[in-house]
Structure formats: C-alpha cells, structure tokens
Amino acid sequence: MEFITGNYMLKDIQALRFFAILFVVFLHLPIILPNNHTYNELRNFTNTDSGVELFFVIAGYFLSLTLDKSSNHINSTPDKIVYLIKIYIKKIKRLSPPVYFWIAIPMLFSLITKNSELWLPYNLMMEKFFASFVWLRNFEEIGTEGNFGYMWALSLEMQFFIIYPLVYLTFGRKKTIITSVVICVFMMFYRPGGGPAWMFRFDPLLYGTLLYYIVSSIDLTKLSLQEINLSPLKKSAIGLMMIISLAVVPQALIHLWTFRFSAAAMISTVCVFLAVMNTGFFTSFPSILNKIVSYIGGRSFSLFCCHIPVWFIIFQLTHGHNISDSSRIVLQILSMFIATELTYQILEKPFIKKK
Structure with a gap:
C-alpha cells in the first residue's frame, strides 16, 4: 500500500488515501477499545478491511502508469533488466525506512521488556521481524x-511490484492485460489457500493496473464530469456514498467470502476512476476539512506503519501507573499522530522523489 509513485499527484487521490487509512485504523481500534459497545454496533454492518483494497487499487494504477510511460523505449533484454532493477531499488528505498524502523521497535521492546503478553515472545517477534525485513x-x-x-x-x-513489471516486460502489455482479467475473474469465485487467502488478495492491485489501461484509452476531457453542473454538495454526497459503500457492501456479502473481496476491489476501482478524472468528488468539502483530509492522506503511509506499535508503546509505558482508560486512549491517539509526523518528516519525505 505504498501511496505514490513518481510525480503524478491528484488531490482526490490523496483524499482516497485519507479514507483508506481511516478505514484501516478503525479496523484496528479494538486494540485500544476492547469490548466497546458503540464500536461493536458499527462493526455489525461495516467492514473497513476494504481500506486495503482501496490502497491496492491506487498502487496498481500508478504502477501501470509508471510502466506505460517509462518502458515503451525499452527493447533489449539488458535494458529491461536494468529497468527492472531501477524499479525495485526505487520501491525498496521508498518503503524500507518507515517499515524497517517500525518493525524494529516491537522487536526491541520484546527483547528489553520480556513482556511476552504484550509484545509476544522475543523469538516469535524476531521471526516476524525477519519475515517483514525480506517482505514475506x-x-x-x-x-x-x-x-x-x-x-x-x-x-x-512488494511481491506484486517485483512480479508484475517482470511479467509486463517479458510478455508485453496485451498478454499482461488478458492474464490480469482472467485472474481477476477467477478470484471472484475461488481463492487458493482457504482461510489465509485474505492475505494474498493481490487482485485489487490488478484492478488498479487494468483501470489505468482503460483510462489511458479514453479521452477524459470529453468524459469528464466537470461538464455536468454538479454543486460541491452533490459531489461530496456522491463521493461519501462511494466511501460508505466500500465499508457496507463487503460486510453485506460476508457470506460470499470469496466475492466480497472482489466487490471491495470493484468499488475501490470506481472511486479511483472518479478521482483520476480530477473533478472533486472527494475534495468538495469545506476548506478546513479538505486541508485535514489532504494532510492525513499525504501521511497515510507513515500512519499505517506506526499506529499499532505506538499504541503498544503507550500500553507498555503506562503499565502499572494509575491512569484511566480514557486518558490512555487519548494519549495513544495523540502519540500516534506525533509519531506519524516524525516518521513522515524523517523517514518518508526525504525519499519521496521531488518533481
């Protein structure tokens, strides 16, 4: 769920990143809000796990954009190899600093505190550290x-960003598109691996790549809904309706376990399509709200990396102290945003390619 590739940036895409990370953080709230009645009631008809699909569709879209714009002049095998290596290095440099830092923190706390109930046994935490380190x-x-x-x-x-460009440069655009469509259709009905298959739902990334090919083949200036006289209120209502659908529809399809992931990917694809038309469906809120949405959306990767470790750090630091649950929760939320900003400024921003 890396959140930008290259210089192509749209405000609506940043807004979608805001909603995606909002979904992910909401999904993880039981860590700090155990047995909360209001939260449990909301979860009865929503499933914000679909925020991952939204992130993946965005990432797939920008990967296709990069490949399509940069690889047309590459013909020889040596040039393809060099190009692939450059893509991999750029991706690793972009993701690694925040990821490696925030996987090291739980490992260090596990080793130092030996609090296995909170941080897991150090040998298991070490296993998770190295699995994350090598992207497995x-x-x-x-x-x-x-x-x-x-x-x-x-x-x-990361696995997708390694395999997909290799397939694209080896077999070409047409065969890659056909294969992607076949895989997406297949995964509507069957996902290999049974229960753990939810951790291998790479089809939203394929939806994103396919969306780019569709968008690149049409004239957005003619299709653009800017020609339709929609007020900011109506645009916001449509945008929010799509976001709400992304949370509600997959939950409604909970008994169609395989297809609900595809449904989330489809809704996410529509959202990204509306966003790349740059018509303001996700940025027509009042100015102050747009600034908040853009600010958090721009830091969504850092927020994703740090939010759970920070919550556990506060658990560790407040353990044994006379502090109320409500005060601890406030401290965890504040610390999360402070850590997000520091992570963005120190570990993420220096590695974002400037235009």
Whole structure:
C-alpha cells in the first residue's frame, strides 16, 4: 500500500488515501477499545478491511502508469533488466525506512521488556521481524498470527511490484492485460489457500493496473464530469456514498467470502476512476476539512506503519501507573499522530522523489 509513485499527484487521490487509512485504523481500534459497545454496533454492518483494497487499487494504477510511460523505449533484454532493477531499488528505498524502523521497535521492546503478553515472545517477534525485513510477512503470518500482522499488506504489495513489471516486460502489455482479467475473474469465485487467502488478495492491485489501461484509452476531457453542473454538495454526497459503500457492501456479502473481496476491489476501482478524472468528488468539502483530509492522506503511509506499535508503546509505558482508560486512549491517539509526523518528516519525505 505504498501511496505514490513518481510525480503524478491528484488531490482526490490523496483524499482516497485519507479514507483508506481511516478505514484501516478503525479496523484496528479494538486494540485500544476492547469490548466497546458503540464500536461493536458499527462493526455489525461495516467492514473497513476494504481500506486495503482501496490502497491496492491506487498502487496498481500508478504502477501501470509508471510502466506505460517509462518502458515503451525499452527493447533489449539488458535494458529491461536494468529497468527492472531501477524499479525495485526505487520501491525498496521508498518503503524500507518507515517499515524497517517500525518493525524494529516491537522487536526491541520484546527483547528489553520480556513482556511476552504484550509484545509476544522475543523469538516469535524476531521471526516476524525477519519475515517483514525480506517482505514475506504474509507467508509467515499464516502460521503464527500476532498483533503486528498488519505488515502482511506491505509484503504483498512488494511481491506484486517485483512480479508484475517482470511479467509486463517479458510478455508485453496485451498478454499482461488478458492474464490480469482472467485472474481477476477467477478470484471472484475461488481463492487458493482457504482461510489465509485474505492475505494474498493481490487482485485489487490488478484492478488498479487494468483501470489505468482503460483510462489511458479514453479521452477524459470529453468524459469528464466537470461538464455536468454538479454543486460541491452533490459531489461530496456522491463521493461519501462511494466511501460508505466500500465499508457496507463487503460486510453485506460476508457470506460470499470469496466475492466480497472482489466487490471491495470493484468499488475501490470506481472511486479511483472518479478521482483520476480530477473533478472533486472527494475534495468538495469545506476548506478546513479538505486541508485535514489532504494532510492525513499525504501521511497515510507513515500512519499505517506506526499506529499499532505506538499504541503498544503507550500500553507498555503506562503499565502499572494509575491512569484511566480514557486518558490512555487519548494519549495513544495523540502519540500516534506525533509519531506519524516524525516518521513522515524523517523517514518518508526525504525519499519521496521531488518533481
């Protein structure tokens, strides 16, 4: 769920990143809000796990954009190899600093505090650290799940970013598109692996790549809904309706376990399509709200990496102290945003390619 590739940036895409990370953080709130009645009631008709699909569709879209714009002049095998290596190095440099830092923190706390109930046994935490370090966390998580399993998504994305460009440059655009369509249709009805298959749902990334090919083949200036006289209120209502659908529809399809992931990917694809038309469906809120949405959306990767470790750090630091649950929760939320900003400024921003 890396959140930007290259210089192509749209405000609506940043807004979608805001909603995606909001979904992910909401999904993880039981860590700090155990047995909360209001939260449980909301979860009865929503499933914000679909925020991952939204992140993946965005990532797939920008990967296709990069490949399509940069690889047309590459013909010889040596040039393809060099190009692939450059893509991999750029991706690793972009993701690694925040990821490696925030997988090291739980490992260090596990080693120092020996609080196995909070941080897991140090040998298991070490196993998770190295699995994350080599981008195989989704494979490791199948056998030993833990509170820090959220890193599976970044491992899956890295695996996709390694395999997809290789397939694209080897077999060409047409065969890659056909194969992607076949895989997406197949995964509507069957997902290999049974129960753990939810950690291998790479089809939303394929939906994102296919969306780019569709968008690049049409004239957005003619299709653009800017020609339709929609007020900011109506645009916001449509945008929020799509976001709400992304939370509600997969939950309504809970008994169609395989297809609900595809449904989330489809809704996410529509959201990204509306966003790349740059018509303001996700940025027509009042100015102050747009600034908040853009600010958090721009830091969504850092927030994703740090939110759970920070919550556990506060658990560790407040253990044994006379502090109320409400005060601890406030401290965890504040610390999460402070850590997000520091992570963004120190570990993420320096590695974002400037235009």
